[in-house]
Amino acid sequence: MTDLESRLNRLTTPDLKPPTFPDADVAYTLHDxxxxxxxxxxxxxxxxxxxxxxEETMTTRLARAVSPRVLRQPRPLDDVRRQLDEYLAGSRHTFDLEVDLALATPFQRLVLNDLPDHTRYGATTTYGTVASDIDKPKAARAVGTALGANPVCVVLPCHRVVGANGALTGYAGGLEAKRFLLNLEAKG
Incomplete structure (x- = not known):
């Protein structure tokens, strides 16, 4: 048997198992x-x-901000998906998840860290109120921009922030998504 035949034979041996990869530093999945x-x-x-x-933009951002070891591995996200699905079905009102704002700017962190304390399930607040709450009363537009780039949508409820007149304004998922979320919470 030649060296090449020997190597090919080892590759087709039933004892050979497919490679396994370690868990990623950042595991992600796409969830409909x-x-x-x-x-x-x-x-x-x-x-x-x-x-x-x-996907490409987000995984690149994750690789730069958190770790270059970003892999599509859905299993580590089972609990996140379950809680999100329960929330979207109306059977969960809060998330029991730890959040890391690694993708947020310092100003976004200021706004997003304050958000859960001032926006309870089923209620809304305004950009101006959030700006005042973070001691930046003239920064309503900057708050809107920060919330528009929220890297942890739904889990951190930026959809509960509306215009001063109650009008729905921008949302990363679109106004229909924002309307869906607010209507869902109004029923609950």
């Missing part, structure tokens, strides 16, 4: 929901993304 497809990502047990952004 009633409000659109969300890219969900977790790193170190914390949610780092729940985003409407496209």
């Amino acid at each position: 929901t009633p409000i659109g497809t969300l890219l969900l990502a977790i790193a170190g047990g914390r949610v780092v993304a729940s985003s409407f952004g496209d």
